[in-house]
Amino acid sequence: MMENENDLSFVDGIETLKSQRDAVVLAHNYQPPEIQEIADLVGDSFALSKEAANLRQNVIVFCGVSFMAESAKILSPQKTVLLPAKDAGCPLAESITAEQLRRARAEHPDAAAVSYINTSAAVKAESDICCTSSNAVRVVQSVPEKEVLFVPDRNLASYVAEQVPEKRILAWGGECIVHSRTTAEQVRQMRPAHPDALLLVHPEVPAEVRRLADFTGSTAQLLDYVEESDRKDFIIGTEMGVLEEMRFRRPDAHFTMLAGNLLCVNMKKTSLKKVRDVLLHMDNEVMVPEPVRKKAFLSLNRMLHV
C-alpha cells in the first residue's frame, strides 16, 4: 500500500515517464500491492507476455522475475523489455539449465520434453513444447509420445501424472521454494478452525497438500473460482500476493492463508523506486540471443496451438 510522500512522488514520476518513454507497466499477481496498484495490467506471467505483444507501447516494464521478462521478450522481440528488480530470479526456473535438459533428453531419446513456463529462455529453446499451470494437462495429453520429460517442477509433474495416467511422466526434481512450504499437517490444523472454508491450492504445492484440497488450479483459475463461488470462506495455498485480487473480486469473502510464510522474496524485490528508476535510466534491459529466442518462440507457439 502507498503510505508516504516518497511513494506518491514515485507514482507521479512513473506516470510522467511512462508517457515520455511510451511504456506500459505489467505486474504479476505475486507483486507487492503498491506495484499491482500502479500497473496497467496485472495477471499471471504468460497472460501478461501475450497481452504485451498486442499493446501499442514500445517499452514493457515487467514487474516480476527474470524468466517472465524473458517470455515477454521472446514474444515481443522488437520491444524493449525492462526488469525493475535486476536480481529477481526464480529458484524453480534456475533448478535446470539448458545443458542439463540436453543431457536428460539424450538419456530419454523417446520422451517429449515439456517445459513449464517457469524456465529460462535457453531451457524453453531446448524443449519440444512449453506449458503453464493452466494448460499443463492439455499440453501433455497433446504430445504424441508416451513418455514425457516434464521440467522443472516435480509437484506440477505429479499433478499432471495423476490427470494423464496413460503417459509415463519423468519428473525433474525442481520445486517452488514458496509452495513447497505447505504441508498436510498445516491443513489438518487449519480445518477445525474454518469448518466451512474451501481449501484452494496451486498445483506447485506438494501432492500431500493437493490431495486434501477442494480445488487445485493456476493463479488465474483460483481467481476465477473465488469470483464464481457462492461460498464466503476460503483457505489459500499459494503465494500471498493473490489476496489483493481475490479481495478485490470478492470483498464479501474471508480469506485465510494456509501458512504465514507463503511469500516469494524474489517477487517482493520490486519497489516503486525501482520502477521509477528503470524508466528514468532505461536500464536493466532483458536480452535474449536471437537464435535462442527463435527456438524458445517455437516451443511457446506450439503450446498456443494446443
Ligand code: SF4
Ligand atoms: S513463487 Fe515460486 S515459482 Fe514463483 S517466482 Fe517465487 S520461487 Fe519462483
